[in-house]
Amino acid sequence: MRVPGDKSVSHRAALLAALCERGNGTRVSNFSTSADCASTLRCLEQLGVRVERDGATVHVGGAGLHLPRPPAGALDCGNSGTTMRLLAGVLAGQNFPATLAGDESLCSRPMRRVIEPLELMGARVVSREGRAPLRVEGRRPLAPIEYVSPVASAQVKSCVLLAGLNADGRTAFVERHGATRDHTERLLRWFGVEVEVGDESAESVAGDQKSQARSVSLVGGQRLRARDVEVPGDISSAAFFIVAAALLAGSELRVEGVGLNPTRTQMLDVLRSLGADVRVENASECSNEPVGEIVVRGTGALAPRQRGASILRGELIAGLIDELPILAVAGTQVEGGLEIRDAGELRVKETDRVRAVCENLRAMGARVEEYADGLFVEGRAGLRGARVRSFGDHRIAMAFAVAALVAEGETEIEGAECVAVSFPEFFDLLESVVER
Secondary structure, three states, X not given: OOOOEOHHHHHXXXXXXXXXXXXXXXXXXXXXXXHHHHHHHHHHHHOOOOEEEEOOEEEEEOOOOOOOOXXXXXXXXXXXXXXXXXXXXXXXXXXXXXXXEOOOOHHHOOOHHHHHHHHHOOOEEEEEOOEEEEEEEOOOOEOOOEEEEOOOOHHHHHHHHHHHOOEOOEEEEEEOOOOOOOHHHHHHHHOOOOEEEEEEEOHHHHOOOOOEEEEEEEEOOOOEOOOOEEOOEOHHHHHHHHXXXXXXXXOEEEEEEEEOOOOOOHHHHHHHHOOOEEEEEEEEEEOOXXXXXXXXXXXXXXXXXXXXXXXXXXXXXXXXXXOHHHHHHHHOOEOOOEEXXXXXXXXXXXXXXXXXXXXXXXXXXXXXXXXXXXEEEOOOOOOEOOEEEOOOOHHHHHHHHHHHHHOEOOOEEEOHHHHHHOOOOHHHHHHHHOOO
16 A cells, blocks of 8 residues: 655645745645645745645745745644644745634644744744734844754754744754654755754753754755655554554555655554564655655564563654554553653644543543553553544544454544545545455
């Protein structure tokens, strides 16, 4: 099977293609089919960027670092936090104001994490107590900064780097909680921007225990050169099928053309540590992103090498944030159970994913303990079919579709249509690979 194009790469490819030199266009193939990425394209069109879509291929006209025009109304980001946070960085360097709005879920999510660095760079951002809608009043040029992030967030990093393209000097973003996904850095280089990545002691910047920090920096004013992009398959979408195959004894699944960015493949390492048979084959590269095939053979209940509960915590969590709901489902079939800690970020996603996972697992008969920053799920649980809720969250709906496959009896998922936010083909594709 194949999965649709990676959401994270698609957002960034469209935004950076729009910032390429005027007169040149970029063809983005295998663009994500998600509603979130469609929101990014609509916002670019409102800003005067030429966008043409033909199925999974998108043509984006280069408008330069200074976008053509202010939008006639608010830019509707829908449910997409990536659209809002990254576009805020682009708008900070424009000479016109613009308002970023979204649905009820998006307007409840924390935005102060991008407001603070943008205001340090000289932009003015008006918000509703640190939440959307955001009115971004840009400045040109922005002031360069060295920003030490208080949270592990690829979206915040990308926002600062995109703003840094319109800064007068070098802008640096320091990650002190471990490296987050690096798609923005890879695509910036693909479009000809020089990006420096270095390590430094976090003791000097964090003032706490000594650890290794990662610094990403660029000099403003660099021109982006249009260049076609091929988007790899989305490994976060593939995760649901990979876990399903691992949990169903006798399964065999090959996912082709999927992204294997090392900041996104921790899930495969975790599954192997839990006893799953997961391999990578035919690795190659496209548009600065590693790709390949993931092969899974189902063993049923998982047996880790170590005794007792398996624990996910610390710097590992940043690279697993999208996969934690489906890994919690997998934990119900792991000998010794699975504990997830240091994952408070899950509570400020599309919904409170810690609470949603715990509530649904309990409804299906699992024993779960909820923590402020995570949960513990007791392993080797015999799940039973139940009526569960999506909470309007696409990853919750997909995770519990997988739980339903290993449960005894029928499961009904309320609000399952929300999967269209990231993966509208999910249920059709699931039906095509599951034998009845």
